[in-house]
Amino acid sequence: MKTIRLLFFIIMLVLMPVVFYMALVWVPPAMGLGEASRILYFHVPVAWSSVLAFIMSGYYSIRYLSGNDRRHELFAYNAAYMGLVYSVLTVITGSIWAHISWNMYWNWDPRETSAVILLLIYVAYFSLYSSLQNRETRGRISAVYLIIAAVVMPFFVFIIPRIYMSLHPDVVFNTAKKSGLELSMKITLIASMAAFTMLYFFILGLMNRTSVLKKIVEEKQNDD
């Protein structure tokens, strides 16, 4: 396990500067958008990480409900916490890009709106979690909430922005199956998504290990 963790860390450490070089220097700027198009290589992976957080928190919640292991409740909380931070980053970087492309920070574009709704779903989860006092009830109710959130998420991310007219470029999961990106752009975007996914799991791993340590210390202190 230690070796896998070290290997994972080394790959991430090498990949991150490579992605920065590719995104800021190697890849040509997109036609029409100029140098500002480079935001794509950071905004999309951050948005992807917030989606990943939904999946992970749903996964840990299912594990918690099926096994009743309290560690999974803490892991789901950590995944959702990261999702909240990444959703905020997605909205901020998206609005910076919107300002460059459409000369407005906010347009109520379907994808922008769905990003805010996802953010609100996380905010509601933390309100719910902190409002429940009983540990057992809190664990179960918040786990059910996160599973529902994970099920609803694809509709907001992948379906609603396609039903309504959108200003947003449909780059990665587009219906026409054409991204309109040059090969170098595709390679950079994929590399960046890989690097940010690794970073997400690295930070989530740190948070989870800290939570487990905290739980052990608390249990030992209660026994004494």
Added chain:
Amino acid sequence: MMTEVLIALAVIWAGIAFLLFRIDRKLTALEKRINE
């Protein structure tokens, strides 16, 4: 144009630094509890 890209990057890394800071704070609190 490049300025906006750098601002977006700074925002992202500030968010990531915040997450790492939170872990650091948790670990510091744990260290304190163990030493007590």
